[in-house]
Amino acid sequence: xxxxxxxxxxxxxxxxxxxxxxxxxxxxxxxxxxxxxxxxxxxxxxxxxxxxxxxxxxxxxxxxxxxxxxxxxxxxxxxxxxxxxxxxxxxxxxxxxxxxxxxxxxxxxxxxxxxxxxxxxxxxxxxxxxxxxxxxxxxxxxxxxxxxxxxxxxxxxxxxxxxxxxxxxxxxxxxxxxxxxxxxxxxxxxxxxxxxxxxxxxxxxxxxxxxxxxxxxxxxxxxxxxxxxxxxxxxxxxxxxxxxxxxxxxxxxxxxxxxxxxxxxxxxxxxxxxxxxxxxxxxxxxxxxxxxxxxxxxxxxxxxxxxxxxxxxxxxxxxxxxxxxxxxxxxxxxxxxxxxxxxxxxxxxxxxxxxxxxxxxxxxxxxxxxxxxxxxxxxxxxxxxxxxxxxxxxxxxxxxxxxxxxxxxxxxxxxxxxxxxxxxxxxxxxxxxxxxxxxxxxxxxxxxxxxxxxxxxx
Amino acid sequence: xxxxxxxxxxxxxxxxxxxxxxxxxxxxxxxxxxxxxxxxxxxxxxxxxxxxxxxxxxxxxxxxxxxxxxxxxxxxxxxxxxxxxxxxxxxxxxxxxxxxxxxxxxxxxxxxxxxxxxxxxxxxxxxxxxxxxxxxxxxxxxxxxxxxxxxxxxxxxxxxxxxxxxxxxxxxxxxxxxxxxxxxxxxxxxxxxxxxxxxxxxxxxxxxxxxxxxxxxxxxxxxxxxxxxxxxxxxxxxxxxxxxxxxxxxxxxxxxxxxxxxxxxxxxxxxxxxxxxxxxxxxxxxxxxxxxxxxxxxxxxxxxxxxxxxxxxxxxxxxxxxxxxxxxxxxxxxxxxxxxxxxxxxxxxxxxxxxxxxxxxxxxxxxxxxxxxxxxxxxxxxxxxxxxxxxxxxxxxxxxxxxxxxxxxxxxxxxxxxxxxxxxxxxxxxxxxxxxxxxxxxxxxxxxxxxxxxxxxxxxxxxxxxxxxxxxxxxxxxxxxxxxxxxxxxxxxxxxxx
Numbered sequence: 011x012x013x014x015x016x017x018x019x020x021x022x023x024x025x026x027x028x029x030x031x032x033x034x035x036x037x038x039x040x041x042x043x044x045x046x047x048x049x050x051x052x053x054x055x056x057x058x059x060x061x062x063x064x065x066x067x068x069x070x071x072x073x074x075x076x077x078x079x080x081x082x083x084x085x086x087x088x089x090x091x092x093x094x095x096x097x098x099x100x101x102x103x104x105x106x107x108x109x110x111x112x113x114x115x116x117x118x119x120x121x122x123x124x125x126x127x128x129x130x131x132x133x134x135x136x137x138x139x140x141x142x143x144x145x146x147x148x149x150x151x152x153x154x155x156x157x158x159x160x161x162x163x164x165x166x167x168x169x170x171x172x173x174x175x176x177x178x179x180x181x182x183x184x185x186x187x188x189x190x191x192x193x194x195x196x197x198x199x200x201x202x203x204x205x206x207x208x209x210x211x212x213x214x215x216x217x218x219x220x221x222x223x224x225x226x227x228x229x230x231x232x233x234x235x236x237x238x239x240x241x242x243x244x245x246x247x248x249x250x251x252x253x254x255x256x257x258x259x260x261x262x263x264x265x266x267x268x269x270x271x272x273x274x275x276x277x278x279x280x281x282x283x284x285x286x287x288x289x290x291x292x293x294x295x296x297x298x299x300x301x302x303x304x305x306x307x308x309x310x311x312x313x314x315x316x317x318x319x320x321x322x323x324x325x326x327x328x329x330x331x332x333x334x335x336x337x338x339x340x341x342x343x344x345x346x347x348x349x350x351x352x353x354x355x356x357x358x359x360x361x362x363x364x365x366x367x368x369x370x371x372x373x374x375x376x377x378x379x380x381x382x383x384x385x386x387x388x389x390x391x392x393x394x395x396x397x398x399x400x401x402x403x404x405x406x407x408x409x410x411x412x413x414x415x416x417x418x419x420x421x422x423x424x425x426x427x428x429x430x431x432x433x434x435x436x437x438x439x440x441x442x443x444x445x446x447x448x449x450x451x452x453x454x455x456x457x458x459x460x461x462x463x464x465x466x467x468x
Numbered sequence: 469x470x471x472x473x474x475x476x477x478x479x480x481x482x483x484x485x486x487x488x489x490x491x492x493x494x495x496x497x498x499x500x501x502x503x504x505x506x507x508x509x510x511x512x513x514x515x516x517x518x519x520x521x522x523x524x525x526x527x528x529x530x531x532x533x534x535x536x537x538x539x540x541x542x543x544x545x546x547x548x549x550x551x552x553x554x555x556x557x558x559x560x561x562x563x564x565x566x567x568x569x570x571x572x573x574x575x576x577x578x579x580x581x582x583x584x585x586x587x588x589x590x591x592x593x594x595x596x597x598x599x600x601x602x603x604x605x606x607x608x609x610x611x612x613x614x615x616x617x618x619x620x621x622x623x624x625x626x627x628x629x630x631x632x633x634x635x636x637x638x639x640x641x642x643x644x645x646x647x648x649x650x651x652x653x654x655x656x657x658x659x660x661x662x663x664x665x666x667x668x669x670x671x672x673x674x675x676x677x678x679x680x681x682x683x684x685x686x687x688x689x690x691x692x693x694x695x696x697x698x699x700x701x702x703x704x705x706x707x708x709x710x711x712x713x714x715x716x717x718x719x720x721x722x723x724x725x726x727x728x729x730x731x732x733x734x735x736x737x738x739x740x741x742x743x744x745x746x747x748x749x750x751x752x753x754x755x756x757x758x759x760x761x762x763x764x765x766x767x768x769x770x771x772x773x774x775x776x777x778x779x780x781x782x783x784x785x786x787x788x789x790x791x792x793x794x795x796x797x798x799x800x801x802x803x804x805x806x807x808x809x810x811x812x813x814x815x816x817x818x819x820x821x822x823x824x825x826x827x828x829x830x831x832x833x834x835x836x837x838x839x840x841x842x843x844x845x846x847x848x849x850x851x852x853x854x855x856x857x858x859x860x861x862x863x864x865x866x867x868x869x870x871x872x873x874x875x876x877x878x879x880x881x882x883x884x885x886x887x888x889x890x891x892x893x894x895x896x897x898x899x900x901x902x903x904x905x906x907x908x909x910x911x912x913x914x915x916x917x918x919x920x921x922x923x924x925x926x927x928x929x930x931x932x933x934x935x936x937x938x939x940x941x942x943x944x945x946x947x948x949x950x951x952x953x954x955x956x957x958x959x960x961x962x963x964x965x966x
């Protein structure tokens with residue numbers, strides 16, 4: 011029996027000890043009329059060898075040669091040691107470190123992770139992670155509303171340049187908390203949030219302002235003006251950032267006069283594979299004064315009976331298993347394994363490696379954009395500086411080009427018109443440090459060819 | 469055994485330079501965007517990293533190294549094949565926004581997983597996006613609310629939860645804008661139906677139930693509960709935390725549940741990863757199907773495709789940036805294919821056999837079983853109230869004494885309504901020998917507790933650290949390392965505890 015070690019003899023001895031004749035008798039408290047028949051919707055068992063063949067066949071269907079997609083999930087080099095270590099059984103098959111003495115490995119990893127994320131974002135405290143970047147934004151929004159008691163409106167400003175899926179998740183999770191999400195448009199020339207539109211809300215009661223950096227277009231926002239304006243309005247700033255970019259870019263803790271007090275984002279770029287969107291992890295960091303409103307698990311360092319340093323889950327009185335219906339979040343778990351991978355990734359890269367990955371990704375995207383702009387009719391859609399993604403405006407429909415390039419083994423980008431109808435023909439493209447100059451050349455050549463072909467066809 | 473922090477192992481200027489670009493690319497970003505101080509990240513070699521995290525891993529208990537009878541968590545063996553095949557490059561390198569035409573392999577697996585989950589629960593449809601049990605609950609309760617609102621029945625804002633429920637149940641109801649009404653448990657472990665009848669009314673949105681309950685017994689009156697709730701116009705939410713006990717025996721839909729979540733990291737053997745990632749896929753009957761979170765995998769003549777807002781206009785919306793914990797879904801899919809129909813039906817058989825066996829053996833050894841006249845489900849409760857009273861040896865002391873014997877502790881102090889309890893869940897993947905060893909260890913601790921109890925109070929002594937000062941951890945909050953030269957100390961907050 012797969013994964014069940016009982017011999018018939020074992021089973022007989024156990025049934026005798028219990029005092030029943032057969033296993034079925036152990037279910038005698040379930041009313042007969044509720045007992046179900048066979049699980050006919052599940053195929054019969056196949057061996058590990060057969061499953062392996064089946065899964066390889068499925069996996070091979072989805073392989074592509076060159077991937078230039080970003081939009082919230084990024085392909086970076088993941089050092090071999092990251093997952094060799096992360097999938098060690100002692101990390102992989104452990105549970106939440108409730109028994110601290112038997113979980114010092116996981117707990118120390120999380121403490122190191124918290125240290126790295128706090129420093130990377132320019133904050134004092136990081137939680138042990140949340141589910142993903144989008145749900146982290148939702149939790150950060152709820153947190154900001156709890157923190158900013160001076161504001162009564164529960165109105166949160168969310169730029170249109172925030173990833174539309176993040177906005178949708180924030181809406182779905184905060185829906186029943188009477189939080190009003192107000193969209194702020196972007197400037198169609200720069201691609202940055204329209205600060206005039208933002209400022210038109212001056213003098214109204216605003217609870218929090220979400221500040222993406224870079225935004226969904228890859229464009230760098232005017233974060234200092236953003237942060238200062240929010241502070242002037244008595245609104246709490248919530249930074250939404252890409253952690254790789256912080257190897258190069260100024261951390262939210264230093265934006266504007268006072269810095270932004272809550273930071274969140276998607277941790278996937280830090281050593282987690284693309285994997286169809288998950289498991290990833292969300293990060294959430296904040297100023298120390300806000301720690302009691304921080305949702306999710308937190309690891310602290312303390313001492314044992316002999317005065318020896320050790321680690322434990324702390325401030326658990328905030329959490330749902332203690333506070334039940336008075337809890338401020340129903341979050342139970344974190345994404346421990348992904349945090350383990352991210353901690354190992356950041357250790358291997360160090361400050362120099364992270365800066366180089368950020369700078370190289372930025373350079374590759376710049377190179378790609380410059381080369382693509384040489385194609386007749388192709389131009390960058392926005393004028394503001396960008397990090398490692400760029401929006402290209404094509405002379406033809408982006409969707410058609412994407413499908414044709416896919417057939418050449420290239421994932422060319424995202425057609426933005428499905429999210430932003432006004433951005434017709436616009437393609438969101440990302441090139442990270444994983445792309446060689448030859449890859450960029452292949453891309454630009456294919457793009458040129460397919461645009462030409464589309465024009466000829468129309 | 470202890471291990472320096474990775475930061476303390478480093479030397480300025482050391483690096484694992486095989487792992488990053490050889491040259492520093494120039495950039496032309498305006499200075500206002502650029503970081504001036506490098507972040508506090510370790511400066512270490514690759515060997516430093518490998519040795520450090522290998523050593524840290526060795527400071528953990530895990531299923532792969534220890535028996536882990538943690539009640540309500542279903543710590544069964546996580547087959548290695550599930551990890552190997554879910555980690556094939558075609559899966560790990562697939563971008564979440566890749567076109568459907570480049571995603572048919574992945575979509576096939578997900579669609580078939582949806583179908584198999586329908587079969588094991590009797591539900592009409594599944595959405596795989598919730599990323600943990602608690603998010604599955606959030607989805608389910610939000611769907612119940614959306615259903616009532618959609619019918620114009622806006623006054624239904626009360627969710628009924630048993631007093632034995634997992635803490636996420638009431639927290640979820642609150643997150644969904646509902647108020648929580650607790651229904652008490654009878655002495656035999658079943659829900660108190662008389663009180664339930666008084667609680668329901670036109671304000672009732674629904675009830676959240678686990679069956680078998682967190683007390684380790686199957687509520688025999690489930691059909692009566694269903695009648696009370698449905699007659700009052702409410703809906704039933706099934707918390708799938710304990711599905712392992714009834715797999716192939718009872719379908720939640722046939723018990724009368726309208727919506728449910730499954731913890732794939734419990735019943736379907738995906739790893740717990742030191743606290744996540746999990747997966748809390750949500751299933752619905754016909755009534756609530758239109759409200760499922762997006763995206764869902766559907767079929768067309770040309771293959772599989774994502775269903776979104778346009779297909780499910782009444783959906784409660786999106787709960788994750790993309791598709792939930794896709795890699796976890798693949799592991800569950802592989803597990804179900806490996807076990808097949810017959811294997812899945814065996815899961816509950818042996819999970820329940822193991823639990824009843826250990827319950828009987830512990831009773832014979834002199835332990836107080838909380839519900840001695842009931843069958844155990846896949847788990848059961850022991851109370852150490854007597855030992856606490858006579859010798860001051862608590863459930864916590866028992867838990868720690870087990871660690872010294874190389875066994876992870878059962879769940880302690882949950883459910884909250886049973887004093888000094890241990891919730892013990894052996895799972896089906898443990899052998900009789902392992903169970904006998906556990907019973908022997910428990911018996912030995914019981915004898916120690918009966919003599920002086922001093923040894924239990926000192927435990928654990930074989931772990932990397934002894935009992936930790938939790939009060940100090942909360943009062944002198946130290947949640948990140950700070951190099952000594954910056955401030956001479958690591959404590960960043962000194963505030964009174966909650």
